Amino acid sequence: MQKRGNQSSRNGLLLFEVNESTELLPFLLQQMSGRSRNSVKSILTRGQVKVDDHIETKHNYPLVPGQVVSVLKNKVAVKESVLIGMNILYEDDSIIVINKDAGLLSIATEKEKKRTALHQLMNHVKLENPMNRVFVVHRLDKETSGVMMFAKSEKIKRQLQDNWKKIVKERTYIALVEGRMKQAEGTIKTYLKESSTHKMYSVQDKGGQLAITHYRLVQSNEEFSLVEAQLETGRKNQIRVHLSDMGHPVVGDKKYGAKTNVIGRLGLHAKTLSFTHPVSGKLMLFKADVPKQFLTKSR
Incomplete structure (x- = not known):
């Protein structure tokens, strides 16, 4: 049975501290036992609801x-939840940099x-x-969290995409793998091709797109390892394929051979993005904290 967390209030908000691993809805139902299930689901x-x-x-x-779970009053939530599943790390007249949560699509799909x-x-x-617009520069998979950049004009978008390898100085990901x-560190170099079912796979000849990933082991236990990966190239599903090729698929990545899903999401996070600003020429560096589950599961 889920223990009741430590409850307090601040500025009219309800705050609950998490005492043991669980999922959000069951936790809230336990903490807010005076409310109906439908009422809690509506909240x-x-x-x-904020987590941290x-x-x-x-x-x-x-x-x-x-972790601390807080329940906001509806008026407060309306102001805060303009952006759901993401928060803005930086914005100017040319670009927007966000920290995207796992589960949020980068762009629209048919569904x-x-x-x-x-x-x-x-x-x-x-x-x-009303005339302002935003343009996609690069993408993160739906289940991948972390740093992502958008352009605020077609001109800036083209400038970033056409000079991506020159402008981007560092793209670092953190992966929780099975x-x-x-190996403490190394480099994986293959050519990636896409199957008719949209699954990427490695080939050793030049029949696909060159993909290079540099990796470093951060910490591990008998079940899981935490790996830092730096992209030299940015191919579709590159890190997921390369780590699977090594026999260490990303946690939750059933598509590429994972047998576990202990954190309820894909174990991949875009931790760092460093680039030269397309207008000012300044070196920019943005980081998104590694999810706590990645750290606790690999200790």
Whole structure:
């Protein structure tokens, strides 16, 4: 049975400290036992719940000890939840840099048009001027979290994409993978091709696109390893394929051979993005903290 967390209030907000691993909806149902299940689910759906410093709406979002869950009043939530599943790290007249949560699409699909990073940012910039727009520069998979950049004009988008390798100085990812990785560091170099079912796979000849990943072991136990990966090239699913090739698929990545899903999401996070600003020429560096579950599962 889930223990009740330590409860307090601040500025009219309810705060609950997580004492043991669980999921968000069961945790809230336990803490807010005076409310009906439908009432608690509505509070979640409306974006009134924060986990640490971000709005969270997923019922099965995994919680770990030490996190703080807060329930916002509806009026406060309306102001805070303009952006759901993401927060802005930096914005100027040329670019927007965000920290995207796992589970949020970068761009629209046939099934989902509005709950995407691009759609929300488009609404965000139009609050200042209805003519403002946002453009995709690069993408993160839906289940990958972390740092992502958008352009605020077609000209800046083209400038970034056409000079991507020159402009970007560092792209670092953190991956939680299955098994104890024995190699402390190394480089994986293959050519990637895409199957008819849209699955990427490695070939050793030049029949595909060259993909180079540099990796370093951060920590590990008997079940899982935490790996830092730097991209020299940015191919579709590159890190996921390369780590799977090594016999250490990313946790939760059933598509590429994972047998476990202990954190309720894909174990891949875009930790660092460093680049030369397309207008000012200044070196920019943005970081998104590694999710706590990645750290606790690999200790």
